[in-house]
Amino acid sequence: MSSTSSSPKRIVVLGAGYAGLTAAKGAGRHHDVTLVAPEERILHRIRQHETAAGRGRDWPAIGDLVRGRRIRHQRARAVELDLAGHKVVLDDGTTLDYDTLVYALGSRTAWHGVPGAVEHAHPVERAAEVRRLIAEAPRPGTLAVVGGGATGIELATELAEAHPGWRVRIVAAGQVGGIYSAKGRAHIRRVLDRLGVEVHENATVTEVTPDGPRTAAGPIHADLTVWAASMEPHPLAAEAGLAVDERGRALVDDHLRSVSHPDVHVVGDAAAVTVPGVGTLRMGCATALPQGQYVGKLLDGRTAAPFSFRYVVQCLSLGRRDGLLQLVHPDDSMKPTVFTGTAGRLAKAGIVSVVLSALK
Known part of the structure; x- marks a missing residue:
């Protein structure tokens, strides 16, 4: 499928982890993308143990990683989704309109209600x-x-x-x-x-x-x-009304679109992705990165095939x-x-x- 076969879209990507960043970079080749994430630099979660031990370093700035793409990095957090109105409300008071939303808010520490x-x-x-x-x-x-x-x-x-x-x-x-x-x-x-x-x-x-x-x-x-x-998905998906599973992960189809709101793609730890012959994918970089790359290609018109994955x-x-x-x-x-x-x-x-x- 040609990347120029569709007119430019306003795409909003929530989250600049492995899935969100790669989706934004792929879509940003020919579409206007607003990447919403409060961080200046990527968190590089798979190397947090090095940071904790004093062996880490400053990872690349998000602005440097998206240079050359039609991407604007907005340093804010999404606090509300108006799925019917195609709007995202941010904690800095901004409201963003979108044609397509990529939800990649990932996961956070699960405390399991343990006192203290x-x-x-x-x-x-x-x-x-x-x-x-x-x-x-x-x-x-x-x-x-x-x-x-x-x-x-x-x-x-x-x-x-x-x-x-x-x-x-x-x-x-x-x-x-x-x-x-x-x-x-x-x-x-x-x-x-x-x-x-x-x-x-x-x-x-x-x-x-x-x-x-x-x-x-x-x-x-x-x-x-x-x-x-352990980790748990960010609750905003469920709060906004996306269909989710018992863990709060958004249910998606074989093109990583929300089963309840097909104009929303969900990738990474936030998504309950089931692949035939493999099962429901676990959270982690190994699954998030290929999901983000796939959605980037899909939105850019470089693929129309269903998402596939094997460990x-x-x-x-x-x-x-x-x-x-x-x-x-x-x-x-x-x-x-x-x-x-x-x-x-x-x-x-x-x-x-x-x-x-x-x-x-």
Whole structure:
């Protein structure tokens, strides 16, 4: 399909994460796009563990990444959607009219109603705050990472390696790295042991206090608690009236259009995307980036085919010297094959570099 086959549209993209930014860049080749996001720079969520450990750097400015496209970056937050009137209301008082809306507000930390979590735990999104608190501590103390999934594992290993004077604990409701193959789980455990990370499994957090998390099995002391338990979609989609699933993710068709409002495309963590033979895609960069690229091409007229996707690998950073590359089936189920150590680390670094190149 020719990119010049349709007249220019007013497109508003909400969110400048992996999905929103790539959708805006694709659509902005021949259409006027307003990209709404309060950040000056991309957050680069898959490297937040490095930021928390004091090893991150300033990621590229959004303005630099969209240069050369018909994109205006408006630094604001969407607070209301008028889907019938094709309008977006922003927190700076601006109202934007659109022909097509791309909803890519992604996800945020899920606190699960745990008492004290909001007050006494620090979410992954505020990785720079974690870095500051560690740097300002009068002496090394004890740090608890709540969450035994990929984010929690990457945080715990990175922090333990960067700050060997700190006592790092990882607290998981189930098994740490439970989604990975037996070989993958065994390697993760070896790395945690090597770095001196204390592992607390099957320890559901029931409360967070200034002295650390409490679990059904008892309290776990921590001077600093970092929350990496899980994520939830931004609530604006449901509040505005888009059809959503039980988790609040917008239901979309095979062209990533809202099933209730087809003039709204939903991509990334905000979307419940079901692919035949694969299932409903999980949240994460691995699924968000191709969704954004697809919608960008669709709006630019460079494709008309339904969205397709297959999983290939999952990867983990385990500090600066180690990593895990887990091969998976197309439906994201685990294969027995893993690559670890230097091979796993280089594979993860390569994938992260590809992501940043795609954004550029």
